[in-house]
Amino acid sequence: MDDEPLKDWAERRDAKIGRLRAVPVVSGDTPGDGPRGAHLRPDAPRVIERWNGYAxxxxxxxxxxxxxxxxxxxxxTATATSEPPPAGSKPKPLGSGTGKHRKPPAPR
Structure with a gap:
């Protein structure tokens, strides 16, 4: 088995310090009532946790x-709230091609 040098392991561990994660605050009274996908309970409160290198x-x-x-x-969130494109700008038209996503030409 190849052992990783301690220096490399320490650098990987230190690179993760400060990482954040969200944990929903839910009661554990009912089986199956634990944390689930964030989209299932968007109004539920959450705790943001930070990794300190050990816990x-x-x-x-x-x-x-x-x-x-x-x-x-x-x-x-900053890019989602940016300004919309100017009113006079037009979307780019599709280029020519025969890819799978293109409709075949109509028979003549």
């Missing part, structure tokens, strides 16, 4: 999925 520690608390995404993906 996940609480970092923030959000009220819903929209707030959570704003914290976890700040660049995605």
């Amino acid at each position: 996940w520690e609480p970092h923030a608390f959000t009220a819903n999925l929209a707030e959570t995404k704003a914290i976890l993906y700040p660049t995605a």
Whole structure:
């Protein structure tokens, strides 16, 4: 078995420090009521946890999925709220070609 040098392992571990994750706050009273896909309960509160190199520690608390995404993906929300294209711009027309996604030419 090939052993990885300790220096390489430490660099990989340190690169993950500061990573964030969201964990939904749900009650565990009913079987099957644990954490699920984020899209299933978008209004459920969530805890944002931060990796410190050894364990996940609480970092923030959000009220819903929209707030959570704003914290976890700040660049995605910035581009989603950017200005729409100018009113005079036209979409690019399809180029010529015979790819699978193209309709065959109509018979004459």
